[in-house]
Amino acid sequence: MTARKPILLNALLQDIRACTICAPVLPHAPRPVVVASTDSRILIIGQAPGARVHASGIPWSDASGARLRNWLEVSDETFYDASKFAIVPMGFCFPGKGASGDLPPRPECAAHWHQALLAQLREVKLTLLIGQYAQRFGLGDAFGPTLTDTLLRWREYGPSVMPLPHPSPRNIAWFKRNPWFEAEVLPTLRTRVAVALQE
Numbered sequence: 001m002t003a004r005k006p007i008l009l010n011a012l013l014q015d016i017r018a019c020t021i022c023a024p025v026l027p028h029a030p031r032p033v034v035v036a037s038t039d040s041r042i043l044i045i046g047q048a049p050g051a052r053v054h055a056s057g058i059p060w061s062d063a064s065g066a067r068l069r070n071w072l073e074v075s076d077e078t079f080y081d082a083s084k085f086a087i088v089p090m091g092f093c094f095p096g097k098g099a100s101g102d103l104p105p106r107p108e109c110a111a112h113w114h115q116a117l118l119a120q121l122r123e124v125k126l127t128l129l130i131g132q133y134a135q136r137f138g139l140g141d142a143f144g145p146t147l148t149d150t151l152l153r154w155r156e157y158g159p160s161v162m163p164l165p166h167p168s169p170r171n172i173a174w175f176k177r178n179p180w181f182e183a184e185v186l187p188t189l190r191t192r193v194a195v196a197l198q199e
Contacts, residue, residue: 009036009037009117012116013034013036016113016117017034019032019092021109022093022108022109025106026106031049031094032092032093033053033057033059033087033093034089034092035080035082035085035087035088036082036086036088036120037083038120038123039123040083040084040085040086040123041123041124042085042124042126042128042197043085043086043088043118044085044086044127044128044130045088045089045127045128045130045134045137045138046060046087046130046166047090047104047133048091048095048105049091050102051102054094058080059087060079064168064169065079067168071164072189073193073194074197086121088117088118089134090105090109090134091110091133092109092113093109105133125160125195126159126160126161126162126196127160127162128162128164128189129164130164130165130166130167131147132147135150135163139157139161151178154185162185162189164189
């Protein structure tokens, strides 16, 4: 039974990468972006790829990803090692641009794929929920009235789940208004990441 797990996951990932469910409503051809392994130790659930990631096909290959890797204190090599990090956005494809940034992730992805995919990731020790869409999905009723309220209560979610703001350059003003995030959350985040990768 154990020997079949990678085969099941690999087939599922192939299906996800070939998905065209949202093709009629996307402003471009679908290009689902996802990384996972049955050995993944840390699960990153974000919102959706941006335009640069859509072009490269590599998750978090932009300024947001550089900041995220700095937060985690991991190298590119470690970050892109599927046996260490699974990267599963709420929407697998770039949803297009809106009036003030990217559009929200398409809801079809999580509804159609997430239950089966996350069930395969049995070795995950730490889940990082980046942004409000991931936090609403991962925390359910525990998501606060606002993203900031949810982040302020980060200790309440236990050692295996951490909500994080999106590391986008668009959020610089939020980081400046909330210096507690860098002072209080990042040291614990880095410790939990290091521990999860060593277990």
